[in-house]
Amino acid sequence: MKKVTGIGGIFFKCEDPNKMRAWYQTHLGLNTNDYGAVFEWRQGADETKKGFTQWSPFPETTKYFEPSAREFMINYRVENIEALVEQLQQEGVTILDKIETYDYGKFVHIVDVEGNKIELWEPNDIAYEKLGEQMGAKNTK
Numbered sequence: 001m002k003k004v005t006g007i008g009g010i011f012f013k014c015e016d017p018n019k020m021r022a023w024y025q026t027h028l029g030l031n032t033n034d035y036g037a038v039f040e041w042r043q044g045a046d047e048t049k050k051g052f053t054q055w056s057p058f059p060e061t062t063k064y065f066e067p068s069a070r071e072f073m074i075n076y077r078v079e080n081i082e083a084l085v086e087q088l089q090q091e092g093v094t095i096l097d098k099i100e101t102y103d104y105g106k107f108v109h110i111v112d113v114e115g116n117k118i119e120l121w122e123p124n125d126i127a128y129e130k131l132g133e134q135m136g137a138k139n140t141k
Helices: 017-028 081-090 125-135
Strands: 004-014 036-043 046-059 072-078 100-102 105-111 117-123
Touching (some): 004 117, 017 036, 081 105
Parallel strands (some): 072 117
Antiparallel strands (some): 004 072, 105 117
């Protein structure tokens, strides 16, 4: 069974997320929005199939990364999240919550061997793209 299929997002703490998004937009050309920036790419050999990676600065006071004390969290794209969670449980991996389902995918959080919180995402890229269009967000390509 495939486990991780790519990076779904990079989330990090900073003093001022608005300032950080503006700096990256001005100096590195990211098309930022209230959540950060979305990178659009093509999946493997099928150039018609889009994929997305989220880049998001969080306030340094966020509790979203807990129980990890780290300044970052990585979101990994996965296939068949239910089967993967079942396998991880059998392997003794700490699962922090139940799988949550949204139009744009399914999510669950785990903890790695050093206590880093990890977000797993089984994406629905079509719905994710539509959500971005509804928000008026532009992707960084």
